[in-house]
Amino acid sequence: MRKFAQAIDALNENAGYYSAFLVLPLLCVVSYEVIMRYGFNAPTSWGFEATTFLYGVHFVLGLGYTHKHNGHVAIDVFEARLATRTRTLLRIAVNLIIFIPTMGLISIWSVIYAGTAWMQGELASSSWAPPLYPFKTLMAIGFVLLFLQGIAKLIHDFHHLNQPAFSGENPS
Amino acid sequence: TPSFAAREKFGADLRHEEVKRELRTIKPSKEEFRWKMVMPWTEGLLFYDMAQHFADTVALASGGRLEIKLFPAGALVGAMESFDAVSKGSAEIGHDWPGYWKGKNEAFVAFASVPFGLDTEGYNIWLYERGGLKMMQELYGQYNLYALPGGNGGQEMGLFSNKKATKMTDFKGLRVRTPGWYMDIMNSLGASVTPLPGGEVYLALERGVIDAAEFSTPAMNYPMGFDEITKYVIEPGVHQPSVQCAFFINKEAWDKLPADLKWIVDTAAKETQLWSTAWQENLNIEAINRFKGKVEFVRMDDETITNFAKRTKEYLDELKAKYPDVKKVLDSQDKFRKDFAEWREIRSGVTPWPMDDYIAGKRTQ
Amino acid sequence: MNPELLTLLMFLTLILCIPLGHSLAITLAAVALLFGLIDNGFNVPALLDLFVNNNWGTFLNYTLVAIPLFIFMAQILDRSKVSEGLFDALYRSLGKVRGGLGLAVIVVSTVFAATTGIIGASVVAMGLMAGPALLQRGYDRGMSAGIICSSGTLGILIPPSIMLVVYGGLTGLKETSVGNLFAGAILPGLVLSGLYLAYVAIRCSINPSLGPPIPAEEDTLTAGQKTTMILKSFLPPFGLILLVMGTILAGVATPTEAAAMGGLGALVLALVNRMLTWEVVVLSCVATLRITCMIMMLFVGGKLFSVVFLSIGGGDVVADLLLGMDVSPYVILAIMMAVVFFLGMFIDWAAILLVTVPIFTPIALDLDFNPLWFAMLVCVNLQTSFLTPPFGYALFYFKGVAPPAYTMGDIYKGIMPFVMIQILGLILMVIFPSLITWLPSVFFGN
Ligand code: NA
Ligand code: NA
Numbered sequence: 002m003r004k005f006a007q008a009i010d011a012l013n014e015n016a017g018y019y020s021a022f023l024v025l026p027l028l029c030v031v032s033y034e035v036i037m038r039y040g041f042n043a044p045t046s047w048g049f050e051a052t053t054f055l056y057g058v059h060f061v062l063g064l065g066y067t068h069k070h071n072g073h074v075a076i077d078v079f080e081a082r083l084a085t086r087t088r089t090l091l092r093i094a095v096n097l098i099i100f101i102p103t104m105g106l107i108s109i110w111s112v113i114y115a116g117t118a119w120m121q122g123e124l125a126s127s128s129w130a131p132p133l134y135p136f137k138t139l140m141a142i143g144f145v146l147l148f149l150q151g152i153a154k155l156i157h158d159f160h161h162l163n164q165p166a167f168s169g170e171n172p173s
Numbered sequence: 174t175p176s177f178a179a180r181e182k183f184g185a186d187l188r189h190e191e192v193k194r195e196l197r198t199i200k201p202s203k204e205e206f207r208w209k210m211v212m213p214w215t216e217g218l219l220f221y222d223m224a225q226h227f228a229d230t231v232a233l234a235s236g237g238r239l240e241i242k243l244f245p246a247g248a249l250v251g252a253m254e255s256f257d258a259v260s261k262g263s264a265e266i267g268h269d270w271p272g273y274w275k276g277k278n279e280a281f282v283a284f285a286s287v288p289f290g291l292d293t294e295g296y297n298i299w300l301y302e303r304g305g306l307k308m309m310q311e312l313y314g315q316y317n318l319y320a321l322p323g324g325n326g327g328q329e330m331g332l333f334s335n336k337k338a339t340k341m342t343d344f345k346g347l348r349v350r351t352p353g354w355y356m357d358i359m360n361s362l363g364a365s366v367t368p369l370p371g372g373e374v375y376l377a378l379e380r381g382v383i384d385a386a387e388f389s390t391p392a393m394n395y396p397m398g399f400d401e402i403t404k405y406v407i408e409p410g411v412h413q414p415s416v417q418c419a420f421f422i423n424k425e426a427w428d429k430l431p432a433d434l435k436w437i438v439d440t441a442a443k444e445t446q447l448w449s450t451a452w453q454e455n456l457n458i459e460a461i462n463r464f465k466g467k468v469e470f471v472r473m474d475d476e477t478i479t480n481f482a483k484r485t486k487e488y489l490d491e492l493k494a495k496y497p498d499v500k501k502v503l504d505s506q507d508k509f510r511k512d513f514a515e516w517r518e519i520r521s522g523v524t525p526w527p528m529d530d531y532i533a534g535k536r537t538q
Numbered sequence: 539m540n541p542e543l544l545t546l547l548m549f550l551t552l553i554l555c556i557p558l559g560h561s562l563a564i565t566l567a568a569v570a571l572l573f574g575l576i577d578n579g580f581n582v583p584a585l586l587d588l589f590v591n592n593n594w595g596t597f598l599n600y601t602l603v604a605i606p607l608f609i610f611m612a613q614i615l616d617r618s619k620v621s622e623g624l625f626d627a628l629y630r631s632l633g634k635v636r637g638g639l640g641l642a643v644i645v646v647s648t649v650f651a652a653t654t655g656i657i658g659a660s661v662v663a664m665g666l667m668a669g670p671a672l673l674q675r676g677y678d679r680g681m682s683a684g685i686i687c688s689s690g691t692l693g694i695l696i697p698p699s700i701m702l703v704v705y706g707g708l709t710g711l712k713e714t715s716v717g718n719l720f721a722g723a724i725l726p727g728l729v730l731s732g733l734y735l736a737y738v739a740i741r742c743s744i745n746p747s748l749g750p751p752i753p754a755e756e757d758t759l760t761a762g763q764k765t766t767m768i769l770k771s772f773l774p775p776f777g778l779i780l781l782v783m784g785t786i787l788a789g790v791a792t793p794t795e796a797a798a799m800g801g802l803g804a805l806v807l808a809l810v811n812r813m814l815t816w817e818v819v820v821l822s823c824v825a826t827l828r829i830t831c832m833i834m835m836l837f838v839g840g841k842l843f844s845v846v847f848l849s850i851g852g853g854d855v856v857a858d859l860l861l862g863m864d865v866s867p868y869v870i871l872a873i874m875m876a877v878v879f880f881l882g883m884f885i886d887w888a889a890i891l892l893v894t895v896p897i898f899t900p901i902a903l904d905l906d907f908n909p910l911w912f913a914m915l916v917c918v919n920l921q922t923s924f925l926t927p928p929f930g931y932a933l934f935y936f937k938g939v940a941p942p943a944y945t946m947g948d949i950y951k952g953i954m955p956f957v958m959i960q961i962l963g964l965i966l967m968v969i970f971p972s973l974i975t976w977l978p979s980v981f982f983g984n
Binding site for chain 1: 546555556557558559560561562563564566567568571582583586587589590591593594597598600602603606607610653668671778790791795797798801802819820823824826827828829830831832834836869884886927928
Binding site: 209216217242246247248250251253254264377381 | 581583584585587588591592594595597598599708712715790791793845848849851853894898903
C-alpha cells in the first residue's frame with residue numbers, strides 16, 4: 002500500500018512539474034495571435050481555441066500536484082490546534098467523508114464523459130473544428146490524478162497512525 | 174363533364190385522424206411536473222424572452238401542472254453545455270439555435286439558418302408540412318432528445334462594421350466575427366474570421382480586435398449596443414435569411430408526460446413560433462429607427478452578392494458530399510424551395526409598403 | 539423538502555464543514571453533491587453529468603485564460619527585483635518627512651499593484667523589504683503592519699487583477715466585461731491608496747512617534763541624485779503598466795492578450811536586470827501552476843455549489859427575502875455588502891465571489907443598480923477580506939515573512955484603522971458612483 006501511495010506521489014510530482022511548463026506555450030500562442038493580427042492582419046483560425054485548450058490542460062493536470070503540496074486553500078486553524086494523533090484521525094475521517102465520495106464520483110463521470118465524446122467523435126463547433134475527445138480525456142485524467150492523490154494521502158495518514166514513533170506529519 | 178362535387182377532397186388536415194384516435198383515450202391529468210430549462214442565452218438577450226414566453230404558455234395552459242423554470246447560460250450549465258445537460262437528463266428541456274451543435278453533427282446548422290437559405294415563411298412550411306420537423310426529431314433523437322421548433326426571429330441584420338465593405342475586394346482581410354457555415358464561407362473568400370464567444374464581441378469590436386461582427390435581428394442586436402461602436406451596417410444579411418430556434422426535451426422526461434401535457438407543450442411551441450416572429454418583426458421597426466441616426470446602412474453590390482451566393486452553393490455542395498445527414502436535409506429544403514418557387518413568383522409584387530410607394534410604381538417585394 | 543429549508547441547511551452544512559480543515563474547493567463540491575442528491579431524489583447520474591458538464595465549461599472558459607498568464611507575470615516580476623529598486627529610491631527621497639517611509643511603502647505598493655494581479659506577491663515583497671526597515675526606523679509596529687498589509691492588497695483590486703478576471707468570467711454581462719471592470723477599478727484603487735496616504739501623513743504629523751523621519755546624517759543624496767533615482771526606478775514598472783493596461787484601454791488587445799504581453803514584458807525586464815535564469819523560469823512556472831490550480835479548483839468547487847444552490851431555488855429564496863422587504867434599495871445593498879464583508883472575515887475571496895455573485899447579481903439588476911458599480915463595491919469589499927480578522931490572508935502572509943517582533947496582536951490592532959478606511963472608501967463609492975463608472979465611460983464610451 003505504501004508503495005502504491007509513493008507511486009502516486011511520484012506520478013503527480015511529474016504531472017505537475019511538466020504541466021507547469023504549459024504556461025510557456027500558452028504565453029507564446031496568445032502572443033503569436035496578437036502579433037499575427039496586428040503585425041500581419043492575419044489572425045489564426047486556431048489561436049483562440051488552442052489558447053483555451055492549453056489553459057485547461059495546464060490547470061487540470063496540476064490539480065493532483067497541488068493537492069499533494071497541500072496547495073488547495075483550506076481553513077485549517079481549528080485543525081491545527083488539535084493533538085497530532087487526533088488531527089490525523091480527523092484528516093482520515095474528513096478525507097473518507099468529503100473527499101473520496103465527491104472526487105471519486107467526479108472522476109468516474111469525467112471518464113464516462115470523455116468516453117461519450119470518443120463514441121460521438123465530437124468536434125468543436127468552430128471553423129478549425131478540432132476533435133474534443135482528446136481534451137475531455139485529459140480533463141478526466143486530471144480529475145483521476147487528483148482523486149488518486151487523495152487516496153495516497155489517506156494511505157500515508159493510516160501509515161503514520163500505525164507508526165510507533167508517531168509524528169503525525171504528512172510526508173508531503 | 175366533371176362536376177365540382179366529384180373532385181376528391183383536397184388538402185385535409187392530416188392530423189385530424191390522429192386526434193380522433195387520441196380523443197378516445199385522453200384524460201385530463203392531475204400529476205404535476207417541474208422542469209428545468211437551460212439555454213445558451215443570458216437574461217439580457219431577447220432569445221431568453223422567447224424561452225420564457227413558451228414556459229409561460231405551458232404553465233398557463235396546463236393550469237400550473239407543468240412549470241418550467243428558466244436557467245440562463247451559466248446558472249446551471251455553461252452556454253455550450255446545455256445540449257449535453259438535457260441529453261443526459263441534468264435538465265429536462267433546453268432552448269437553442271441548433272447551429273451551436275455543429276460539432277456534434279453538421280446537419281444541426283440546417284435547422285438553424287442556412288446562408289441564402291429558408292426565410293421565416295420557408296421554415297414554417299418546410300418544418301410543419303414538408304417533413305422538416307420529422308428530420309429534426311430524427312437528428313435530435315440520436316442524442317436522446319425530442320425536439321420542437323422554438324421560435325423564429327426572422328431575417329437577420331448584416332455585419333456591423335467599421336469598414337465600408339460593399340465590393341468583393343473590401344472583404345479581403347476584413348476581420349469578422351460570425352459563427353456557423355458562414356464563417357467558413359467568409360474565410361474562403363479572404364476574410365479572416367475570429368470565432369469569439371458572444372460576450373467578447375462588443376469589446377473586441379470596440380477595441381478594433383475585429384472590424385465587423387454579426388449577431389442577430391435588429392431587435393436582438395439593439396441591446397448589444399453594436400451601433401455605438403461601429404459606423405456601418407453591411408446589408409443584406411445573406412448569412413441568415415431567418416433565425417430558427419428549437420426546444421429540445423430529454424426523452425425520458427418527455428415520455429413521463431401524460432398525453433394532455435404533451436399536447437400542451439406541442440401547442441405552446443407552435444404558439445411561440447408564431448408569436449416570436451410577430452413580436453420580433455414589430456420590434457425591428459423601432460430598432461431600425463434607433464439605429465438610423467448612429468450607423469449608415471450600406472448595401473453590397475449585386476456582383477458581390479452573386480459571388481457570395483456562388484461560393485455558398487459550392488460550399489454547401491462540398492458539405493453535402495462530405496456529410497450524408499447534411500445532404501438529406503438540404504436536399505429536402507432545396508426541393509421545397511424549387512417546388513414553392515413558382516407560386517412565390519406568381520404571387521409576388523403586391524406588397525410594397527406603404528401604399529403610396531406602390532402607386533408611385535415601386536414593385537420591389 | 540421546501541427550497542427555504544434546503545437553502546438554509548445547505549449554508550449551515552457548508553459553515554459546519556469548513557472548519558474541518560479540508561480544501562475549501564472540495565468541501566464546496568461535497569456539500570453541492572449532498573444537497574444536489576437530496577434535491578433530485580438521489581439521481582446520481584443526472585447530478586454527476588451536470589457536475590462534469592460544468593467542469594468542462596470551466597476547462598474551456600476563455601476569460602479565465604488570463605489567470606495563469608497574470609500569475610506568471612507576477613512571479614517573474616517578483617524575482618526580477620523591480621519593486622526593490624523603486625522602494626530604495628523612494629526610501630532615500632522621502633525619508634525626511636514624518637511618516638515618509640510609510641508613504642513610500644504605499645506608493646511602491648500602489649505602483650506594484652498596477653503590474654501584478656495577485657496579492658501574495660506584494661505583501662510578501664513589502665513585508666520582507668519594508669517590514670525590517672520600518673521597525674529599524676522606530677515606526678509603530680501596528681502602524682507599519684497596517685500600511686504593508688493594506689497597501690499590499692491593492693494588487694487584487696487595481697488592474698490587472700485576478701479577482702476582476704474571475705468576476706468577469708462569472709457574469710457574462712457586457713457591463714461587467716473584464717475590460718470594463720479593469721477600467722472601473724482604477725479610480726477606486728487610487729482613492730483607497732490616497733486615503734491610506736492621507737491617514738498615514740496626518741497621523742504621523744500629529745504623533746511623530748508613530749512614524750519618525752530618518753536622521754539627518756543618513757540623508758546624503760542631492761536633490762538631483764534623488765530625482766534621477768526615482769525616475770530610473772519608476773521607468774520599468776511604468777513601462778509594464780503601459781504595456782498591460784495601455785493595450786487593453788487603447789484598443790489593441792483583450793485582457794487575456796494583454797496578460798500574455800505583460801508576461802513577455804516581465805521576462806524582458808528580468809532579462810535586463812540579469813535575473814532571468816533557467817531556475818527562475820522553472821520556479822516561476824511551478825509557482826504559477828500551484829496558484830492557478832488553487833484558484834481553478836475553487837472555481838470548479840464554487841461553480842458546483844452555486845449550480846446546486848440555484849437549482850434548488852436558493853437564489854429565489856434569497857432574492858424573495860431581500861426584495862420582499864419593504865425598504866429602500868440601499869438598505870438591501872447594505873445587507874448584501876454586510877454579507878460579503880462577514881463572509882470575508884472567514885473565507886477566501888474566490889469562494890465568496892463564486893457563491894455570492896450568481897445570487898446577488900440578479901437582485902442588483904432587479905433593483906436597477908448599475909452592474910459595474912455593484913461589481914466594484916463587491917470587489918472593494920473583497921479586497922477588505924484580506925485584512926479582516928480572524929482570517930485575513932494578507933495578515934498571515936505578512937506574519938510569515940516579517941521579523942518576529944511583529945506579533946499577531948500588533949497586526950490585528952494595526953489593521954483596524956485601515957479596515958475603517960476601506961469602509962469609508964466603500965461609502966464614498968456608494969455616494970459618488972462616478973468614481974467607478976466615469977473611467978469606463980471615457981475608455982469604452984457607454
Ligand atoms: Na493588480
Ligand atoms: Na478576512
